[in-house]
Amino acid sequence: MTDSSSENVPGRHRTRFPGISSRAYEHPADRSALVALRKLSGFDTVFKALSGLLPERSLRLLFLSDSVRVSDAQFAHLHTMLRDACYILDLEKVPQMYVTQDPKPNAMCIGLDEPIIMVTTGLVELLDEEEMRAVVGHEVGHALSGHSVYRTILLFLTNLAVKVSWIPLGNVAVMAIVTALREWFRKSELSADRAGLLVGQDLQASMRGLMKIAGGNHLHEMNVDAFLEQAEEYEAGGDLRDSVLKILNMLPRTHPFTTVRAAELKKWAESRDYQRIMDGHYPRRSEDKDTSVTDSFRESASHYADSVRGSKDPLMKLVGDIAGGAGDLGGRLRDRFTGAAGGGGRSGSNGSGAKDDGPGAGAAGQPEG
Numbered sequence: 001m002t003d004s005s006s007e008n009v010p011g012r013h014r015t016r017f018p019g020i021s022s023r024a025y026e027h028p029a030d031r032s033a034l035v036a037l038r039k040l041s042g043f044d045t046v047f048k049a050l051s052g053l054l055p056e057r058s059l060r061l062l063f064l065s066d067s068v069r070v071s072d073a074q075f076a077h078l079h080t081m082l083r084d085a086c087y088i089l090d091l092e093k094v095p096q097m098y099v100t101q102d103p104k105p106n107a108m109c110i111g112l113d114e115p116i117i118m119v120t121t122g123l124v125e126l127l128d129e130e131e132m133r134a135v136v137g138h139e140v141g142h143a144l145s146g147h148s149v150y151r152t153i154l155l156f157l158t159n160l161a162v163k164v165s166w167i168p169l170g171n172v173a174v175m176a177i178v179t180a181l182r183e184w185f186r187k188s189e190l191s192a193d194r195a196g197l198l199v200g201q202d203l204q205a206s207m208r209g210l211m212k213i214a215g216g217n218h219l220h221e222m223n224v225d226a227f228l229e230q231a232e233e234y235e236a237g238g239d240l241r242d243s244v245l246k247i248l249n250m251l252p253r254t255h256p257f258t259t260v261r262a263a264e265l266k267k268w269a270e271s272r273d274y275q276r277i278m279d280g281h282y283p284r285r286s287e288d289k290d291t292s293v294t295d296s297f298r299e300s301a302s303h304y305a306d307s308v309r310g311s312k313d314p315l316m317k318l319v320g321d322i323a324g325g326a327g328d329l330g331g332r333l334r335d336r337f338t339g340a341a342g343g344g345g346r347s348g349s350n351g352s353g354a355k356d357d358g359p360g361a362g363a364a365g366q367p368e369g
Helices: 028-039 043-052 056-066 076-088 121-126 129-145 147-163 168-200 203-215 224-236 240-250 258-269 272-278 285-290 293-310 314-323 329-338 352-364
Strands: 006-009 012-015 096-100 107-110 116-120
Touching: 012 076, 028 168, 056 096, 056 116, 076 096, 076 129, 076 168, 096 121, 107 129, 107 147, 116 121, 116 129, 121 129, 129 147, 129 168, 129 203, 147 168, 168 203, 168 258, 168 272, 203 224, 203 258, 224 258, 258 272
Parallel strands: 096 116
Antiparallel strands: 006 012, 107 116
16 A cells, blocks of 8 residues: 555545544444443454454355455456455455345445455446445445444344244243444444445445435436435424334334434534545544543434434424423423324323423423524
């Protein structure tokens, strides 16, 4: 690798980020979890000890025997993209990459000892060169963050949950861990989307790729702005019943919904954080060991608090109101679920109406924060 800060890759000039730390692009919730795990004494040793139980060796042999390994001789254009992505993010060891026959568009990065990237034929056939470059950058971002370790563990635990489903308490315990890992996994996808943008440096290509994953190869029938409007409608629409359904729909998923990913990426691309990275101001890998776990958790908590305050989702707005000391929980829940227009606290005939009026009136008399 050369010392220059940029490289001419196919099509146009792209900026390179020497020594960039994955903390530069990681979502706050993803970053705080990773910083904490990296600080755990002996954590790498424990996970490598699990390698005998995990299906990593089997997967490696499966890819080697029943997929096509990307190289200068096979899928050379993907190999060039992979090397470019590693160069731009300054990942010294280029991961092995395989193309596997599957009509469903998908890609993943797994592995305990060394990351392996897999893309399906469905994805290769669906995306154009710039869209595919963002996807390859996405997977290299996973590798740089060390996500492949935890993703492999999630894969193992998900399979384990199926095997022990006949044991009531065993299944509950495993599924609790799986649910927590899935929440982290979803945030790690947002991090990797950002890495994909840093590699491709073409927001429209990233948007198109996500839109195609959602709606197929019919760009002439789709519109990025309209697609992003769907994310806005999804977040703000409905009542508390819809908010609960959103949560239930999300729980079994490892990836955020595609419209949400597109909206989150666009928001980050327009942020000062992204511009600072593009200007060469970003945390370096050499500084990772000095990162504070407390500061990372504080940033994560602050992000979630800001998300609740800024959310248009009915449930999140209610949580924000309650956190701000506004209103009576029972009355608000009843009003939101039933669509009642007035103060529901007066509807009871058992004396609860009079009891509810006091706090309701007091809260109404307080200025909103």
